Amino acid sequence: MKFQKRVRKKFVKNSYPYFILAGDIGGTNVSLGLFGIRKKVPELLVSFHFRSKELNGLDQAINKAMKSIWEDYSINVAKACFAVAGVISPRKDFAKVTNAAWDVDRKSLLKKTKLRQILLLNDFEAIGYGISMLKK
DSSP states (O other), X not given: OOEEEEEOSOOOGGGOSEEEEEEEEOSSEEEEEEEEEETTEEEEEEEEXXXXXXXXXXXXXXXXXXXXXXXXXXXXXXXXXXXXXXXXXXXXXXXXXXXXXXXXXXXXXXXXSSOSEEEEEEHHHXXXXXXXXXXX
């Protein structure tokens, strides 16, 4: 499995009280980002891009990104939010990914990764929440 990693912003680990992993999950691509959170404002620090068809499941991409984050920055990420292209279950614990051979199951991800908290959203729902973060 190949992936691309891009450092979006040089940063000092202690400048952020905490970090989250967020992602845009689709049938063609999986894009994950390490975000530093300061004053309730997320800043994209590092991004990872995978081809969905090269993955057996989202856990592969998460574990690869989290390993890189640990090795490069000594950061353990515990919380994540994933915007999934597809139908999200009413309990927001499962997503049927459009055009992918695998699905996203929150319980399974919690078992297969070091994440301790995961929020699943539909990708259009995530865009709606993100609008309030845009600058004029």
